[in-house]
Amino acid sequence: MLTIKNLHASVDGTPILRGINLEVKAGEVHAIMGPNGSGKSTLASVLAGREEYEVTEGEVIFQGKDLLEMAPEDRAREGVFLAFQYPVEIPGVSSTNFLRTALNQVREYRGQEPLDAVKFLSLMKEKMKLVEIDQKLLSRSLNEGFSGGEKKRNEIFQMAMLEPTLSILDETDSGLDIDALRIVSNGVNQLKSDKNATIVVTHYQRLLDYIVPDYVHVLYKGRIVKSGTKELALELEEKGYDWIKEEVDSATV
Amino acid sequence: MSTLTTQDTFDVLLESAPQNFSALRAAGKEHYQAAGLPAAKAEEYKFTAITKKLEKSISDFRAASPFSISQNQITESTFKGFDGYTLVFSNGKFLPELSSQIDGIQVSSLDDSTEELGTIAKAEKDAFAALNQASFSEGISIKVPKKVQVDKPILLLSFNQSHVGQVITPRFWIEVGDFAEVTFIDQSVGLGNDSYFINKVVEVKGGINSQINYYRLQHEGDQVIEVSNIETDVQADARFTSVNISLSGDMVRNNLSLNLLGSNCEGNMYGIYLLNGKTHVDNHTNVDHTIPHAESNELYKGIFDGQSRGVFNGKIFVRQDAQKTNAFQQNNNVLLSEDAIVNTKPQLEIWADDVKCSHGCTVGQLDEEALFYMQARGIEKTLAKGLLLYAFVGEVLEKIEDESFKNHVVGLIQNRLGSKF
Numbered sequence: 001m002l003t004i005k006n007l008h009a010s011v012d013g014t015p016i017l018r019g020i021n022l023e024v025k026a027g028e029v030h031a032i033m034g035p036n037g038s039g040k041s042t043l044a045s046v047l048a049g050r051e052e053y054e055v056t057e058g059e060v061i062f063q064g065k066d067l068l069e070m071a072p073e074d075r076a077r078e079g080v081f082l083a084f085q086y087p088v089e090i091p092g093v094s095s096t097n098f099l100r101t102a103l104n105q106v107r108e109y110r111g112q113e114p115l116d117a118v119k120f121l122s123l124m125k126e127k128m129k130l131v132e133i134d135q136k137l138l139s140r141s142l143n144e145g146f147s148g149g150e151k152k153r154n155e156i157f158q159m160a161m162l163e164p165t166l167s168i169l170d171e172t173d174s175g176l177d178i179d180a181l182r183i184v185s186n187g188v189n190q191l192k193s194d195k196n197a198t199i200v201v202t203h204y205q206r207l208l209d210y211i212v213p214d215y216v217h218v219l220y221k222g223r224i225v226k227s228g229t230k231e232l233a234l235e236l237e238e239k240g241y242d243w244i245k246e247e248v249d250s251a252t253v
Numbered sequence: 254m255s256t257l258t259t260q261d262t263f264d265v266l267l268e269s270a271p272q273n274f275s276a277l278r279a280a281g282k283e284h285y286q287a288a289g290l291p292a293a294k295a296e297e298y299k300f301t302a303i304t305k306k307l308e309k310s311i312s313d314f315r316a317a318s319p320f321s322i323s324q325n326q327i328t329e330s331t332f333k334g335f336d337g338y339t340l341v342f343s344n345g346k347f348l349p350e351l352s353s354q355i356d357g358i359q360v361s362s363l364d365d366s367t368e369e370l371g372t373i374a375k376a377e378k379d380a381f382a383a384l385n386q387a388s389f390s391e392g393i394s395i396k397v398p399k400k401v402q403v404d405k406p407i408l409l410l411s412f413n414q415s416h417v418g419q420v421i422t423p424r425f426w427i428e429v430g431d432f433a434e435v436t437f438i439d440q441s442v443g444l445g446n447d448s449y450f451i452n453k454v455v456e457v458k459g460g461i462n463s464q465i466n467y468y469r470l471q472h473e474g475d476q477v478i479e480v481s482n483i484e485t486d487v488q489a490d491a492r493f494t495s496v497n498i499s500l501s502g503d504m505v506r507n508n509l510s511l512n513l514l515g516s517n518c519e520g521n522m523y524g525i526y527l528l529n530g531k532t533h534v535d536n537h538t539n540v541d542h543t544i545p546h547a548e549s550n551e552l553y554k555g556i557f558d559g560q561s562r563g564v565f566n567g568k569i570f571v572r573q574d575a576q577k578t579n580a581f582q583q584n585n586n587v588l589l590s591e592d593a594i595v596n597t598k599p600q601l602e603i604w605a606d607d608v609k610c611s612h613g614c615t616v617g618q619l620d621e622e623a624l625f626y627m628q629a630r631g632i633e634k635t636l637a638k639g640l641l642l643y644a645f646v647g648e649v650l651e652k653i654e655d656e657s658f659k660n661h662v663v664g665l666i667q668n669r670l671g672s673k674f
Contacts, residue, residue, distance in 0.1 A: 048629050049628070049629070050625055051621075051625070071628070071634065072625060072628035072629050073628040073629075073631050073632060073633050073634060073637075075629075076628070076629055076630055076631035077631045081629075082629050084626065084629075087626070088620075088622050088623045088626040089623075090620075090623050090626070090627075090641065090644065091644065092643075092644025092645060092647045092648065093640055093641070093644045098627070098630070098632075098640075099630075101632055101636070101640065102627070102630040102631045102632050103631075105631045105632050105633060105636070106631040109631070158630060162630065162631065
């Protein structure tokens with residue numbers, strides 16, 4: 001589904017990603033872990049098409065198409081979804097209005113009829129249950145005055161509405177208490193199928209108790225330096241990142 | 254030197270002024286000549302070089318004559334869904350034969366009107382108000398008697414046209430009796446592409462506990478140079494709300510002044526600037542709290558694209574006696590291009606010591622992070638931009654109580670922002 005080959009990206013001339021290779025197949029869950037500043041969020045942002053990042057080398061093929069050539073909105077319409085680390089507050093635009101616009105834009109791109117208000121509402125009601133989100137919250141301005149947990153739940157709710165093929169969760173767990181984490185993870189797990197895939201970007205292993213990954217990759221200095229299964233995450237939890245750093249740093253000297 | 258030239262030129266207008274209201278006109282002329290047109294560095298017109306603009310664009314400083322208007326033009330110019338009364342003007346002259354009859358309201362030419370003309374918008378305060386007082390051609394007096402609730406909004410529909418760059422000098426006297434309620438929609442329609450100069454004065458005398466809405470849409474075209482002085486007296490327990498929407502023009506200067514004269518009254522000033530090209534709009538507002546327990550609210554939002562320019566100057570004056578005043582002011586601006594400019598200046602003078610006053614102004618760019626967030630959900634960039642900007646001005650649009658006018662303005666704004674949603 002997704003093939004990343006030798007991906008290099010920089011910000012203001014500073015290289016952040018320095019040769020990422022990754023293959024994600026349908027039905028899989030990949031966790032990207034790594035110390036702060038290793039390039040995890042950059043990878044998520046580059047995949048979603050954030051403009052500040054300049055791709056200097058490499059390619060990303062998503063379902064046979066060159067993802068890097070597409071505008072951010074087209075990536076979303078093709079089925080890529082980024083759950084933001086810091087969801088943006090948009091005063092004056094209600095979550096409902098925002099989502100309806102987004103969903104109908106995506107549908108239009110895919111040659112589907114726009115959903116009318118009634119159908120949209122019933123779809124919304126169905127998906128709201130997934131993340132136990134209140135309708136009152138959705139009639140308010142998007143994310144404005146939401147708690148951290150509400151914002152993250154709203155991200156997963158949007159994901160449920162847009163039914164992406166590839167979901168990238170950028171530090172969705174950070175700042176959540178156990179209850180909120182359970183609700184969010186539960187939502188993600190219910191959306192999982194053999195047709196879609198998930199990339200979970202996280203600093204902590206905790207999330208992976210709830211969203212169990214098939215593969216765990218460790219990112220350090222802009223490269224994937226170690227890959228393994230969920231046991232690798234547990235090892236990282238126990239030993240921290242220093243041993244990996246040392247391994248890599250001594251090898252490159 | 255150039256200032257003098259223009260002043261001399263306006264003499265032509267002054268000399269050809271009508272003969273009625275001779276004392277009033279003489280006083281206006283005196284004030285105008287004493288003040289002169291604003292010099293390049295005049296504080297009140299610092300960012301709006303109106304004198305220079307007039308010299309450059311107006312070729313014939315005589316009054317533009319009224320012209321005939323067809324019923325068809327009126328129908329075409331009245332926005333969709335409008336349900337109300339229409340009063341029609343041609344280059345400032347009231348055309349009763351094309352206007353609605355409004356039962357229970359007295360609508361007449363200024364000749365029949367009041368001796369109070371010029372007591373609210375005083376000639377000594379502004380050179381253009383003085384020039385208007387000296388030279389207004391024809392205007393209108395609208396009197397809403399005590400306790401009358403006008404059932405529908407009154408559209409003041411002004412058609413303006415000039416082939417040689419002349420001067421149009423409208424003057425409205427509006428009197429709203431105690432406990433009366435009325436909504437005005439002030440809209441101008443520009444015909445032709447030639448420049449002209451509108452120098453408008455509107456005086457509103459509100460009664461005790463009266464409720465007045467004054468909505469204004471400036472969407473005439475880019476040939477218009479306009480200075481307006483709108484001033485109102487707000488008495489005890491009354492509410493006056495102004496909503497001013499500026500969408501086009503060459504150079505536009507709006508002076509809006511609210512005199513809060515009785516306790517428990519409320520004065521509201523709301524506005525939107527949505528400009529592109531080289532349009533220059535300057536909103537100078539002034540609210541004068543003279544008595545205790547009054548409230549004023551002000552919110553102006555601006556979006557500037559192209560080489561457009563906006564000026565906001567909001568004066569709040571709280572006099573020593575005006576304890577327990579609540580005065581709020583906010584001006585927020587978004588610049589969409591590198592060449593757009595906005596100058597914003599809150600000006601608070603507070604002499605009382607037990608008041609609640611706040612003000613704030615911001616100038617920023619479109620929130621790129623919000624834009625990316627919307628795109629990342631599949632919303633096309635132009636639409637996302639439109640949605641964000643529309644949301645930005647939405648707070649002001651909510652202040653318009655008349656649904657049909659609100660829908661009309663919403664449509665114009667959505668069109669301008671390049672997207673329907």
